[in-house]
Amino acid sequence: MNLLDINDELGGYRIIDFIGEGAFGEVYHVKGPLGDKALKIIKKPRKNKPSDEIINEIYTLGNISHENIITIHCTGSYKIGECFHDYFIMEYGGKGNLSNLLKNYYSLDKHIPLDKVLDIIKQICSGMKKCHEHDDIIIHKDIKLENVLLTLDKFGRICVKISDFGSASSNYYYDDGIQGTIRYVPPDDNLNSPKRDVYAIGVLFYKLLTNNFPYDVEGVEDIVSKKPWNEKPISPSEINPDCYKGIDEIVLKAINKDVKKRYGDAGSLLKDIENWENQSLKVWLADGKFSVYCAILGLVIGLFGAYITNYFILIFLIPLISAHISKHSYMMSIVSMLSLFIFIGLFGLLNFESNIYTNVFLFISSLIILYSYNAFLLIKKGI
Structure with a gap:
């Protein structure tokens, strides 16, 4: 049963909807003087002083300011029965959290x-980099899908807001004696360093890529025994064909069971991701824009080729091959267009008549070559 009901009012804010709950409190969508906001109310009741959890979270968030970290606007307390429950008003994501986003994609x-x-x-690394580089190093200790809220910036781009700093840099433990959420807790669960957050970000990274957790951690006994970490996790690219070995290496380093081999902080992880992006046109290729441009260029060459060779299939075949191969290599895309064009030209010089049979033959043989090349890339995928 929830602590609050729809239409309850706290400090001038009216409850619109229940969003969810975590270890420390419940979160609601509210509307008030500052518009749409989120209200977090602490589950633990008090009779006099504010709870340790809210004091810790307010203190933590009051010491950092970053576009990817949730902002607290005001605080208060609400009487339920004979006890008081502390609450605070913070930014409202409006687009749910990462768990919602992941479910939406995998439902399709x-x-x-x-x-x-x-x-x-x-964005998560950028926000946590600010925490890890703070004069008083701030360790979140509970980074997970549900604690990463989503909103949109003025350009319609997803903007991440890291929330729930209730256990940040504190000695608070859950009832089972573990700090954090089981599946995001590293084998070195007592570690009080940025590497703890790096591990959680790595688990989250792996989950977004594969919809799986890297290690089969079910309960406290698994963390105590360390058995789940005896099995090496499957590389993300083996589950998600759109991933690359370069990304595998980054993710697996972040979740390495050996703390000495893990990234030192979120800034180091962020730097490696940016280096991977900058080493080539991978990101541009990944979002499909380059494939569209190659398809258009392929259409132009295909029309020209069809005109001078009479092989009408070029109009469809060259754009198809160009767009497909461009996802792996922009140079291979250009080479494939020119090679096919030359191949068709040689076909014409050998006096093969352009009819429905030769066009179908060219189409089928080209697709066989195309997908054989694609299979080779999937095996060798080291981009």
Whole structure:
């Protein structure tokens, strides 16, 4: 049963809807003097002083300001029965959280596009970099899908808001004696360093790419025994064909069971992702724009080729091959267009008549070559 009901009013804010709950409190969508906001009310009741959890969260968020970290506007307390429950008003995501986003894609049997995953992870790393580089290092200790809220910026781009700093840099433990959410807790669960957050970000990264958790951690006994970490996790690219080995290496380093081999902080993880992006045109290729441009160029060459060779199939075949191969290599796309054009020209020089049979033959043989090349890339995928 929830602590609050729809239409209850707290500090001038009216409850519109229940959003969800975590270990410390319940979160509601409210409307008041500052418009649409989110209200978090602490589950733990008090009779006199404010709860440790809200004091810790307000103190933490009051010390950092970043576009990817939730902003608190005001605080208060609400009497329920004979006890008081502390609450605070904060930014309202409006677009749910990462868990909602992931469910939406996988309900359609789709992976979240790679460029979108990278953008989300970079924003999380950017926000946590601010925390990890703060004079008083701030360790979140409970980064997970549900604690990453989503909103849209003025350009319609997804903007990440990291929330729920209730256990940040504190000694608060859940009832089971573990700090954090089981599946996001590293084997070195007592670690009080940025590497703890890096592990959680890595787990989240893996989950967004594959819809799976990297390690089969079910309960406290697994963390105590360390058994789940005896099995090496499957590389994301083996589950998600749109992923790359370069991304595999980054994710697996972030979730490495050996703390010495993990990234030192969120800033180091962010730097590696940006380096991977900058080393080539991968991100541009990943979002499909380059494929569209190659298809258009292929159509122009196909029309010209069809005109001078009489092989009408070029009008369809060259754009298809160009767009497909461009997802792997822009140079291979250009080479494939020119090679096919030359191949058709040689076909004409050998006096093969352009009719329905030769066109169908060219189409089928070209597709066989195309998908054989694609299969080779999937096996060798090291981009």
